[in-house]
Structures are given as C-alpha cells and as structure tokens.
Amino acid sequence: MNADWASRPERAASEPEGKGWGRMPGGRLTHDERRRIATGLADGLGYAEIARHLDRPTSTVSREVARNGGHGGYRADHAQHATGRRARRSGTVVPREEPAAFDEHGRDAEAVRAYAEEFAALMVATGLPRMAARVLARLVTTDSGSLTASELVAGLRVSPASVSKAVGYLEGLDVVRRERDAGRRRERYVIDDDVWLRSWLTSARTNAMWAETARRGAETLDAATPAGARLDHMRQFFTGLSDDMAGGTTAEVFADVLTVLAALVQAGTPLAVDPLAAALGWPRDRVADALRDAERHPDIAGPTALARLAPDTYAVVAAPDRLTAEQRAALGA
Structure with a gap:
C-alpha cells in the first residue's frame, strides 16, 4: 500500500x-x-x-x-x-446515504453484493456470459453455496427465464448442480467447494484432447510436410499446456484413460485387464496404468465413472453425482 x-x-x-x-x-x-x-x-x-x-x-x-x-x-x-x-x-436531490445493513456475520451486505458484481465482471471479461457470471458469483459468495431459483431471481432482480438459462449453461460446464430440497418440491442450485479443481481438470483434459487430435493429424499428414509440421507444433503446444496445468505428462495419460473407457463402453460388459489389452493391442501395463489413472482422477471420465467389480475386472457406469435417487429408480438402477 x-x-x-x-x-x-x-x-x-x-x-x-x-x-x-x-x-x-x-x-x-x-x-x-x-x-x-x-x-x-x-x-x-x-x-x-x-x-x-x-x-x-x-x-x-x-x-x-x-x-x-x-x-x-x-x-x-x-x-x-x-x-x-x-x-x-x-428532478430530485440525491438522497442521503442509507445506514449500512449487516448480515448475520457482521459483514456489510451491500459491500458483499458489490464484490459479487465485481467478481462477475471479471468472469465476463474472461468470456463467461454475463448472466451466468452473475449467478455463479452469487453462489460463490453465499455461505451455503446454494440458492433456489426464486432467491436468485430476487437477489439479481432478473426474470426466472434468465436464471434458468444461466443455470443450464453453468450445468453444461459442470460447475453447478441441482439438488432437491428435503421435503419440498423446489430445486436448489449448488456449487461445490471443489468446483475450481474440477474446472481445472476439465481444462487440462480439453487441452490433452487437443494434443491427441493434433498428434493423429501430424501422423496422418506426415510431420515432414508443412501441414503436418503445423499440427505437430500444435501437439507440442497443447501437450505442454496440459502438462503445466496438471503438473505432469497429462496429454498421454488423459488420452489413454479416455480410450480405455471408450473400449469398456463399446464392449458393453465388464472386462479384465488382459482382454482389454488384447483388444486394444496395448501392453498390459499400459492398460493397468490407464485404469489406475481413471480411478485416481474420476473427473476425467465426465458423466461416466470407472467401477471396479473385482480385483482385475472393470466396467463403466454413470457418475454417482449426475443422477438423483429418483432418476436412478426411474431408470431401474
């Protein structure tokens, strides 16, 4: 200062x-x-x-x-x-300032609201739609980390449709989830404390997928040609970016995890490591490492999750936090 x-x-x-x-x-x-x-x-x-x-x-x-x-x-x-x-x-004189209102923790409520708008403005500057940014900022600055649609409508002074659209957008980014109020019909929108870690991993996964796609392109077009070399430079860039974000060689790790998960989905039945390795044409250790990484980093799998059914047998199931108990029951799960 x-x-x-x-x-x-x-x-x-x-x-x-x-x-x-x-x-x-x-x-x-x-x-x-x-x-x-x-x-x-x-x-x-x-x-x-x-x-x-x-x-x-x-x-x-x-x-x-x-x-x-x-x-x-x-x-x-x-x-x-x-x-x-x-x-x-x-046509009036500017009124005198009203006395400050304080919340249950003794914080200036208006200062908290102003900070939420400042936080939202930063997210808008990084590319998030304005209403989605305002909703996310309100959830971040609310002690409970959750608000109902009516609470968001009243706090932001916007229409229910605007809130609904913003929440849908944030759900697509996997930063907000819905849960049913106990004993009530209304829904709450919730932001978890690990949302930034999940966002970080999602970004790292996206960069790894770009790196993997560029690698295949460089092989297809031949890295010795101008177009192939351009794709190889792209591979190097996104591999480095992904590695820097996750603190390791993540491009190859993510690519292997996604391939193994895709193989289990395609098989439609639980498989052990050896049959998976034979089907993919990979060494056994590579498949075992990919399965271990999938268990260690469940966010890589997105809406699915890896389930270990036996010491050496795996299947792909719906991620436990993606469906409510009612939805699972309706689907016979």
Whole structure:
C-alpha cells in the first residue's frame, strides 16, 4: 500500500481548518472524495480501508464503485458527472446515504453484493456470459453455496427465464448442480467447494484432447510436410499446456484413460485387464496404468465413472453425482 495515501496535498486544500478528513457519513460524496476513492483503488486498497480514510460506511464506497464502472473501471470525473445526470433526470436531490445493513456475520451486505458484481465482471471479461457470471458469483459468495431459483431471481432482480438459462449453461460446464430440497418440491442450485479443481481438470483434459487430435493429424499428414509440421507444433503446444496445468505428462495419460473407457463402453460388459489389452493391442501395463489413472482422477471420465467389480475386472457406469435417487429408480438402477 502507498503509505502516504491519506496525506496527499489535495487533502489539506479540500477540507476546512480544524475538521477531520471525512465528512458526515450520510452526506453526498464530493468530487474530491471520488478522486480519493479512485486513488485508493489505484493503490490497491480495499473498500473498507478507503471508507475508513473517508470516514464513510463501506457500503457507500462499494455502492459508488459498483454504480460507476466497477473496481477496474472507476473514474472519479465520470462518476461525478454520472451522479449529476441521474439527479437531473429524476428532478430530485440525491438522497442521503442509507445506514449500512449487516448480515448475520457482521459483514456489510451491500459491500458483499458489490464484490459479487465485481467478481462477475471479471468472469465476463474472461468470456463467461454475463448472466451466468452473475449467478455463479452469487453462489460463490453465499455461505451455503446454494440458492433456489426464486432467491436468485430476487437477489439479481432478473426474470426466472434468465436464471434458468444461466443455470443450464453453468450445468453444461459442470460447475453447478441441482439438488432437491428435503421435503419440498423446489430445486436448489449448488456449487461445490471443489468446483475450481474440477474446472481445472476439465481444462487440462480439453487441452490433452487437443494434443491427441493434433498428434493423429501430424501422423496422418506426415510431420515432414508443412501441414503436418503445423499440427505437430500444435501437439507440442497443447501437450505442454496440459502438462503445466496438471503438473505432469497429462496429454498421454488423459488420452489413454479416455480410450480405455471408450473400449469398456463399446464392449458393453465388464472386462479384465488382459482382454482389454488384447483388444486394444496395448501392453498390459499400459492398460493397468490407464485404469489406475481413471480411478485416481474420476473427473476425467465426465458423466461416466470407472467401477471396479473385482480385483482385475472393470466396467463403466454413470457418475454417482449426475443422477438423483429418483432418476436412478426411474431408470431401474
């Protein structure tokens, strides 16, 4: 943190002699205070620390930033003009700040909401659709890690259809799951604590699949030709990326796991290691390693899972967290 942030020259010039730096907490933010907010953000200060310097509630600062570009886009002059425009459009004087509301843990509820929007903005910048990002951010910043559709609709002030579409998108990414409220008909949308690990493994698996596809292309087109060499460079890139993400030689591992799982699906019946090795034309140790890796990293298998039926016999089944008990019963499982 910049140590002299609270004692910059403009401080003395902007406040009456004998008064503290901050103004009454309920008053309107001044242009100078907005400049200080922008300076504090640039110096890496949090909302609470900026608010202490200004003698303002944290919610005042978080709300101000959220309304005017967010953490990375806040500009004091723009915020000042925007506030004036809003006041002129409404034809009323900008109201005094309401007292901050706190949750059961003593946290400023408005600051938490503002952070959720900031978190969502970051995910939007990385390519996630805006509504999906807002839903995910709300789930991440909720202590229970779960919310109902009606709670999301009320909290985000959007339509049920928007929430439904966003949840469907997040389910496709395997970062959100549904579960039925005990004794009630409504569903809850849940984010698990290991969601980031699963997302990381999914990304590593995707890169490994790109590497494997590029490898086959380089073999087909001949790596000595321009097109084949291009695919071989692609293989090297995605292999390195996948290895860096998972901390090992994952491209080959993932490819072998997926091949063995596909073989079990194709067989449609449990198989032991030796018949699998004979069918694939692989050494026995390679098949055994792939089966061991599939057990060690179940997320590689996606909606399926490897089941060990005997010390040396395996089958592919539905992943246990993909179907509810009611769905399994309806399918005769």
